[in-house]
Amino acid sequence: MLRQYELVEKVLEYDPDADEAMLNRAYVYTVQKHGTQKRASGDPYFSHPVEVAGLMTDLKLDQATIITALLHDTVEDTLATIEDIEAHFGPEVARLVDGVTKLSKIEAMPENERAAENLRKFLLAMSEDIRVLLVKLADRLHNMRTLHFIKSPEKRQRIARETMDIYAPLAERVGMYEYMREMQALAFRELEPEGYATINTRLEQLRSQDGGQVDAIALKVKQRLAEAGLKVEVSGREKHPFSIWHKMAERHVSFEQVTDIMAFRVLTDTEEDCYCALGVLHTTWQALPGKFKDYISTPKTNGYRSIHTALMYENSMRVEVQIRTREMHRRNEFGLAAHWAYKQDGKADGQVAWLRDLIEIVEQSHDAEELLEHTRLAIYQDRIFAFTPKGALFQLPKGATAVDFAFAVHTNLGLATAGAKINGRHMPLRTALANGDVVEIIKNPHAAPQLSWLGFVVTGKARAAIRRSVRLKEHAEVAAIGSKLFDEIAIRVPARIGKKAIRAAIERLGMDEPDDLMFAIGAAKISDREVMEALVPGCTAGIEEDEHWARRERAVSIRGLTPGVAFELAACCHPVPGDRIVGIRRKGETVLVHAIDCLELASGVDSDWIDLAWGSRSVGALGQLSVTLYDRPGTLAEMAGIFAQNNANVTSLAQSQLDHPFTTYDIEIEVQDVVHLNRILSALRASDAVAQAERQ
Known part of the structure; x- marks a missing residue:
């Protein structure tokens, strides 16, 4: 833990104009406020905010951010208030502390809702000032470093899972790769201890067998580039355990089958030297097809710039190589923090265009589960690049479709999408885009998103807008x-x-x-x-409870038939009392009763229609429904509850289609009349568990 004078000196080294007195006051303030509080490790609690502040000084962040790091837990864990902090340290620090403060008031919520609400408020705060995110990531990183001191396995698992799902991807999305890798490693160790131990053991065995092979390859690469007149630095390393585990799971292979365990980095003086180095490496060793990516000419959304390639080295060994300038490397490792050093004002701009998508998702998501799903989609995806006809570039996740592209351009364009041209050709909206595609969206002001689109869109922004x-x-x-x-x-x-x-x-x-x-x-x-x-208050006094929706014996009578003529209710349209009906005479003199809008009638029936009406004694019939549920736990029970609440007896239920994330059921229910049936349909459509409900 940094001592008071050490922390202040670190800040003054890169920011000589910093307010030394205020930094000292902030250090003393957090020590006094946290007092005798202890962490799970037994260390004084104030050691945590001091460590977080130390991480911020490593990134050379401004004075307000350092003070925020020192104070970020005081409002939640002590008697300090935002007003008190503003009085001592000014409105800027108070606003930042308010944005970073862990939201203890929602701890009583169910886990998913709590996580979603934390994320919702966190994203909104971070959109106003990106320094909120930088402090929060450092806070989470230090908490992960001390995670093993927490006694509860359930709590450790929850924190590790949240780190893997939310914080590590966020660190990656803002280009803070050092934070991302360490978070992933620590979370992986907690979530998959056996896998973590196994891969580390294999890596140790590999090191003992290779005898310094990484250093030898790095030296050979540097010598070859020096022969070509390039002044470079070359370093090599084994990939991290989580990265190897992820490849094993993704490719369904064993450790021995993961061939690209070693990765090398080449640092040059200029951008031109990057491409020269690439040419030398590709002419010296065989380049592996499909592994080349140029993030220098087309940077990632987080500002990351580098050339990636893979080579077939000697003895059929595959190695990955990253080539970048030294300045690119500095910015890549510290990401957004490199852009928001102490001279910056903290306002988000185009460097984090993806952040605007996250905020739109926050505004459109209906509940906790949707918010978490859509946000994870938005922050943790590989990218492709596609263009508008005018040449505007949009980055999208792999597998993105024309609909995803439309919503990426603008939500209103997505809502009005009627068709798409890809590279000049009319293509289905579900077509997955490839790198370099030119996409033209065909608009129609009367168009509307279809529920079926949720079956193929992949971006959180599109899914949230369609559902809304x-x-x-x-x-x-x-x-x-x-x-x-x-x-x-x-x-x-x-x-x-x-x-x-x-x-x-x-x-x-x-x-x-x-x-x-x-x-x-x-x-x-x-x-x-x-x-x-x-x-009209009191108007129902003395009136018996309305029995209109109670189940009774089904008794149907039809007016308009010759006495003694038999009839049947058509199985194609399942008419119920209250529907307009007609009869079709069949062989054997039986009359088949159809709803007047039945498709069988529209297709043309030879017999003459018979005008019919329901008799006064007509009570009850079987209604046929097709109900599509979201494929998640509890939706079937919720649908059953709707039937029970509306006094509808289910006589038959069969799954007719399974198309993740939906399941469709064909359902037969007893209803009193068409009003009863429509009321049930309305209740189903109003339920969050139901994607679609139609009468058959």
Whole structure:
């Protein structure tokens, strides 16, 4: 742990204009506030913020960031307040501390919701000032270094998993590769201890067998480049255990089958020398096809620049080589921090264009599970490059489609997408893009995202926008059904219902807008009786509980048939009481009863239609539904609960289609009439578990 004078001296070395007195005050403040608090390791708690501040000085960050690192836990873990910090250290530090403070108020939430809410607030804070992210990454890195002191295995696993899923990818996305690699290594050791130990043992065996082979190859590469007149530095290393484990899992191979365990780095003086070095290496050793990537001419979204290639070295040994200038290397290893040194103001710009996508995902995600899913998609993907017809470049994850491209250009373009041309040819929207594709999106102002698009889009931004659009459309449909049902309810109320009565009812029910009431009625979240009472208090007194939705024996009668003529309800359209119906006479004098909008009728039937109507005794029939659920635990139970709440008896259920992330079921239910059936459909469509619900 850095002593007070050591920390201050480190800052003054690279920032002579720093306020020495304020740095000293911040150090003393955190020591006093944390007092006798201890960490799980037994060390004084203030040692943690001091270590985090030390990590920030290694990155040569500005004074406000160093002070923020020193104070980042004081609001959560001591009696300090943001107002107190602002009074002592100014509004800039107070704002940064507020952004980094761990959000203890939401610790009582379920794990997924807690993680999502932390992430939501964290991303929003980081979008305003990227230094929030830099301090948070250093905070997480030091916590991972001391993770083994935590006694609870469950807590260690949770922290390690969160680090692997969120913080390591974020470090990679801002180009802080040293942080990323160490986080991955520490999380891997906790999550897969046997795998970690096995790979380390194999690497030790490899070292003993090779006898300094890494150094020998590095020396030979340097000599060859020197012969070509290039002044370079060459270093080599074995790949990290997690990187090897990831390759083994991705390729389904054993340790012995991973051939590219060694990696080498060539540092040059100029960008031109990078390409000269590449030419020398490719003419000296065979280049492996498909392994060349030029991130100098086309940098990654985090600003990373380097040339990557792979060579077939002697004895069929594969080695990876990265070529970059010394300045590129400095910026690559420290990433965004190299751009936000003490002379910068901390405002995010084009260096983190991907951050804007994350913020849009935060705004459009519906719940915790969606937010975590979409964010992980956005921060942890390999990239391809595609162009608009005007030459604008967009980076997308591998497997991205024309729809992903449309949403990357602009959310409004994605919402209006009707088709796509790829390299001048009309192609399906689900077509995966390749590097260098020119993509033209065909717009239609009346177009709307389709639920089926979720089956092929890969970006979190596209998935979040599509789900939101589909939800809004379904909400409008449910509210429209609710409006029709409201009209039926209003007729039964012994008073004239005007706008004032509706507004009063909305207030009595604790709602804000008429649309809220119509949606609640359509989604079966409120009963007819409750609506009537809200409209005219006391009007239901003495009225027996409405039995309209109770299950009864199915008894169907049809008007319009000759007495004694037998009839059947058509299996193609499954009419229920309340549908407009017609009859078709079949051989044997039986009449088949169809709903008037049945496709079988539209396809042309030779027999004449018979105008029919439901008899007054018609109560109950079998309704046929097709329901598509999101493929996650609990959705089937939630659907069953909706049927139970609406007094619908399920007589048959069969899985008809499995297309991850969806599962579709064909369902037969007992309903009283078409109003009952529509109410059930509305309730299904209003559920987060249901992607689509249709009558068959």
